Amino acid sequence: MTKKRILWLLFSAIFLFFLFKIYDSPERENTNIKESTRTITDMKGRTFQVADPIRRIALLGGPTGQVAFILGVQDRLCAVTNTLKMSKLIREIYPDIKELPGPRTTSGNINIEELISSNPDIVISGDIDGGIVLEKTRIPVAFLEDSMGEGIEDIKKEIRFYGYVFQTLERAEKYIKYLEKTISLVKERTHDIPAKKRKKVFQGFSPSHLITLGGDTFMQERIEQAGCINAAKTVITIGKRTGLHSGLGEVSMEQVLEWNPDILVINYGKPKDLYNHPQWKNIKAVQNKKIHAQPAGVFIFNRPTAESAVIFPLWLASLAYPDRFEDICVPCLVKEFYRKIFDFDLNDQQAMDILLGIYEIRMMKGIKNRG
Structure with missing residues (x-):
């Protein structure tokens, strides 16, 4: 065998060895x-x-x-x-x-x-x-x-x-079971409330408080689950694109006065800003100081999220009918929800900030600061 042939065979063997290593490597x-x-x-x-x-x-x-x-x-x-x-x-x-x-x-x-x-x-x-x-x-x-x-x-x-x-x-099924359990709890506490005694709720978004979620949105179901009545039930908003997110629509002050809601939910400003406002002072919710900031957690609650599906009906029902929920610690249930479903261990302040809408206020400030 010639020296040249021996070198060629040696080279081939080395080449095949490294080729095998490449194909047998973890990267492969x-x-x-x-x-x-x-x-x-x-x-x-x-x-x-x-x-x-x-x-x-x-x-x-x-x-x-x-x-x-x-x-x-x-x-x-x-x-x-x-x-x-x-x-x-x-x-x-x-x-x-x-x-x-x-x-x-x-x-x-x-x-x-x-x-x-x-x-x-x-x-x-x-x-x-x-x-x-x-x-x-x-x-x-x-x-x-x-x-x-x-x-x-x-x-x-x-x-x-x-x-x-x-x-x-x-x-996924763990979340769904928790959702069903919470909704059942709320319905059990509110199902026997006579229609005439159910609280009427109006959600007044934006600085004017005249942007709302119509009766054709997810919020209709959320409010009904809480044993309440959506003041804006007859408002149709899905599909509107006049500068507003689909599902949101603008109503007049005259319409809100006619509805005269028992509870007002806002996402801008503070409740005290409306207590002496000349346009709002004759509304029942204002007179009885039943104005509440919309809750917010990971995301704002005026969108159909898995988070709000659990918390919003419980929050609203406990505010509308406190005597029916006096044995329930709502902030404790909020902490339980995030611990069991999100693996988040919230502290007491974080749980209250969710229920008081503080996280939406912070988010809106962040959006404005970013331009």
């Missing part, structure tokens, strides 16, 4: 895992392939960021909305949220380059944002049923969908 194993896929169907009935397992999640729906914490997959988040990043409660409990990209500001406004750089395995969003991502990238998109008309059954369906996508069905 990880590549195989990354290339593994499964087929999922989103809430619009679209079927497509995603990485299996899903390790990097971009949640681009405003109210839905909280679902990652409910299902315990917050460590898989690679991109979120700017609104979630500005959530004071999230920043207090999960400071790492500040380091995540926030490519989605408002509906339809997405920084595509920032989203691509976050390298998500999947994007979950509503119609408008998801459509943009599909058009401009190759990232798999799962569409949600994002409507202001979402009721409790829709919330359950959405949570189960997330549980299916992230393979955390046990956590």
Whole structure:
């Protein structure tokens, strides 16, 4: 055998050795895992392939960021909305949220380059944002049923969908059982209240307090679950786009005076600002000092979120009928909810800040400060 042939065989052996090592290395194993896929169907009935397992999640729906914490997959988040990043409660409990990209500001406004750089395995969003991502990238998109008309059954369906996508069905069912338990508690305490004695509630948002949620929104169900009456039941607001978020509509002061609500829920200013206001002073809620700030936690409660579905009816019912809830510590139940469902150990002040709407005030200040 010639020397030249021996050298060639030696070179070939070394080459094959290193080639085998490369294909047998952990990096190669990880590549195989990354290339593994499964087929999922989103809430619009679209079927497509995603990485299996899903390790990097971009949640681009405003109210839905909280679902990652409910299902315990917050460590898989690679991109979120700017609104979630500005959530004071999230920043207090999960400071790492500040380091995540926030490519989605408002509906339809997405920084595509920032989203691509976050390298998500999947994007979950509503119609408008998801459509943009599909058009401009190759990232798999799962569409949600994002409507202001979402009721409790829709919330359950959405949570189960997330549980299916992230393979955390046990956590999803844990939330649903807690939701059903809380609603049953509230209904048990309020179901026998005669129609004529049920409290009428008006939600007056914005600085004017004349923006409200209509009877065709999720809030109709929330108020009824609390044993109350929605003063704005006849107002139709879903689909309106006159400078307002879908589900919100403007009413006149004359209409509010005619409704004469027993309870007024606001999300701007302080209750004392209305007690001596000439336009509002003749309303029953003002005269009886039954003005309350809208609660807010991870997200504002004037959107159909999984968080508000549990807390809002309990909060409202306890304020409307305190004698029927005098044996219940509502702040204690709020702490229990976040501990059992979010794995958040709130302190007493944080629980009260949720119920008093402090987190919405802080969020709105953050939005203004960012311009």
